[in-house]
Amino acid sequence: MSKLYLVGTGPGSSDYLTKAAIDAVESVDVLVGSQRALDLFPGFVGDTLVLRARNMDEMMKKSISLVDEGKDVAILSTGDPGFSGVLKPILNLRDDLDIEVIPGISSLQLAAARLQLPWDQANLLTLHGKGNSQVILDYLDNGKPTIVLPDFRVEKLAQFLLENGIHLERKVAVCERLSYPDERLFKGTLKEIAGKEFSYLCVMVIY
């Protein structure tokens, strides 16, 4: 029976790719993923499909139909497939496939490591693709640090928090482009972050 692998590829650099991920990719006929995830496997010889924000649903359905046709398929999910990754959308479409999830090192985990923050007591949250919703406000007063994947722009999230009454001197950190050569860590206050510019790939921690 053909199989669908959901493969976590880590935050970006091949240093954080597991052997299990490499072995799964080497075993399949078709590889599906964002361009930055596909670039981790330059030697892959089968067919590849490029995943973009706009064709996500179409590519999930296409991957499932390829499995139905008898192909082994791996969908690459940066970080871990189970956190703001491809696991949920696939299970929403079909729950009767032969699926194997290969965990990856999440950007949240690498952010916690860089900041030397034990994350067993942290609030973990994603706003990715959901907008700056009120949901985050419920977490910010429970005495625990909150590690959040912003909805695209970290400075917009900081502005939203300020507009919603979070103190401007609240301590925060931003981990940008984790594991890449141009990785940057910023530690400061909410007010400072609201006035800066960051790239799309950021994890934010609100202490």
Ligand SMILES: C[S@@+](CC[C@H](N)C(=O)[O-])C[C@H]1O[C@@H](n2cnc3c(N)ncnc32)[C@H](O)[C@@H]1O
């Ligand atoms: C669709 S979510 C995928 C999260 C992924 N499944 C994980 O476990 O890290 C994409 C978001 O993850 C975060 N992210 C992914 N890779 C990152 C990196 N190398 N550095 C910082 N943030 C990253 C960013 O917030 C980005 O907008």
